[in-house]
Amino acid sequence: MLKETVNVSKWLEPQARFERIRFEALRRFGPKLCDLSYANAYDGPSDQLRQILHDAVDSERSLGFQYTPYGGATLTRRRIAESIRPVHDLPWHWEDVILTPGAMAALNVAFRAVKEQEGDEVIVVSPCWLDYPLYLENLGLKPVFVPVESKSMRIDLKAIEQAMTPTTRAIIFSQPANPSGVLFEERELRALSEMLRSAPSQPTLISDECHRDFVFDPHRFVSPAQFWEKTLVVYSFGKKLFLQGQRIGYLAVSPRHERRIELRQSAVQLCRTMGFCTPTALMQRAIPETLKMELDLQPIERRRQRLIETLPGLGYALRPSDATLFLYPRVPNRDAWFWTEKFASLGLLVLPSDVFHHEGHFRLSLTATDEMIDRALPIFAQALSEVRLGAEAEGRE
Numbered sequence: 001m002l003k004e005t006v007n008v009s010k011w012l013e014p015q016a017r018f019e020r021i022r023f024e025a026l027r028r029f030g031p032k033l034c035d036l037s038y039a040n041a042y043d044g045p046s047d048q049l050r051q052i053l054h055d056a057v058d059s060e061r062s063l064g065f066q067y068t069p070y071g072g073a074t075l076t077r078r079r080i081a082e083s084i085r086p087v088h089d090l091p092w093h094w095e096d097v098i099l100t101p102g103a104m105a106a107l108n109v110a111f112r113a114v115k116e117q118e119g120d121e122v123i124v125v126s127p128c129w130l131d132y133p134l135y136l137e138n139l140g141l142k143p144v145f146v147p148v149e150s151k152s153m154r155i156d157l158k159a160i161e162q163a164m165t166p167t168t169r170a171i172i173f174s175q176p177a178n179p180s181g182v183l184f185e186e187r188e189l190r191a192l193s194e195m196l197r198s199a200p201s202q203p204t205l206i207s208d209e210c211h212r213d214f215v216f217d218p219h220r221f222v223s224p225a226q227f228w229e230k231t232l233v234v235y236s237f238g239k240k241l242f243l244q245g246q247r248i249g250y251l252a253v254s255p256r257h258e259r260r261i262e263l264r265q266s267a268v269q270l271c272r273t274m275g276f277c278t279p280t281a282l283m284q285r286a287i288p289e290t291l292k293m294e295l296d297l298q299p300i301e302r303r304r305q306r307l308i309e310t311l312p313g314l315g316y317a318l319r320p321s322d323a324t325l326f327l328y329p330r331v332p333n334r335d336a337w338f339w340t341e342k343f344a345s346l347g348l349l350v351l352p353s354d355v356f357h358h359e360g361h362f363r364l365s366l367t368a369t370d371e372m373i374d375r376a377l378p379i380f381a382q383a384l385s386e387v388r389l390g391a392e393a394e395g396r397e
């Protein structure tokens with residue numbers, strides 16, 4: 001065990017506990033396991049993407065696989081900047097876009113860039129993506145959790161206002177939200193921006209947009225970057241392209257940010273200082289072609305629909321997701337770990353809400369195969385009936 005200089009173990013433990021459950025379930029069920037936990041795309045990337053990757057490998061430029069500059073290859077940054085201008089309605093310049101090996105690195109760079117002093121605070125809207133507090137703690141920043149409104153799962157502006165202090169440097173949330181699947185609305189984001197503008201420390205907004213390509217009708221993605229100048233956008237190509245292991249994403253500094261030039265320079269330096277370097281040369285070369293690809297949402301939408309229609313009838317209350325690769329049902333009773341272990345004992349993997357610093361829910365990933373979902377539905381029913389029978393036998397219900 002490494003000797004810890006900062007106390008990150010409490011943020012590492014929930015996922016480590018889940019990994020032990022996963023390992024045991026894999027050992028017991030092997031390929032029969034229904035894995036609805038992580039967003040691993042069991043269908044794999046599309047044929048079109050495989051062809052783009054082949055073409056990138058076959059290209060004959062002799063320096064094609066050598067180091068690229070910190071921040072990434074200019075051509076790739078330029079193409080990305082062009083492609084996101086209509087997404088945010090902002091005049092992105094290629095230097096605003098700093099390429100990183102996935103969103104994890106971009107998040108670390110963003111957090112480090114907003115830090116002024118040890119112990120500066122960052123508001124984390126929870127439930128949240130699992131490793132935000134881990135990174136913050138490791139960087140000497142203090143995560144301040146502000147839960148969403150418990151019923152609607154929407155952002156709680158009053159609670160955010162109350163949590164802000166003169167040392168609040170940033171606020172982070174994912175839009176659309178992982179794990180809840182909620183897409184915040186324009187009016188909420190506008191109101192949040194107004195609040196940030198009038199706050200004493202004028203915090204930076206870190207908008208994690210890894211799931212913005214997965215939005216279901218009639219919802220529409222809106223980025224907070226459209227309303228608050230001090231926004232840093234974090235994005236990963238891993239989700240849209242279904243190749244999370246290939247590690248390419250970016251941090252983008254809003255063109256309207258008053259410290260735009262300084263921040264984008266320091267982000268490039270931080271990629272070096274923190275040792276993240278750049279995404280691989282191969283992926284940087286492939287990305288411009290992938291930007292032209294249309295995402296086929298049908299398989300995700302089909303699985304989402306199936307689960308939304310079936311789970312409530314089986315006894316699992318559910319707020320239909322607006323977006324993302326996930327559904328986030330409530331647990332019927334007891335805690336989320338109890339249900340995660342129960343499902344795993346029957347051959348079904350889900351992620352408990354504790355991993356997302358939240359209670360009373362579990363997350364299902366729609367990247368499992370249709371066949372896994374077919375097999376998972378009777379397991380949901382069986383788990384609940386076994387628990388009810390067990391409780392009756394003990395005279396508890």
Ligand SMILES: Cc1ncc(COP(=O)(O)O)c(C=O)c1O
Pocket residue numbers: 039101102103104105129174178208210211235236237238244247248249
């Ligand atoms: C909201 C969110 N942020 C960040 C990440 C990390 O992305 P990457 O694997 O590209 O580093 C993920 C991945 O699951 C995510 O869902």
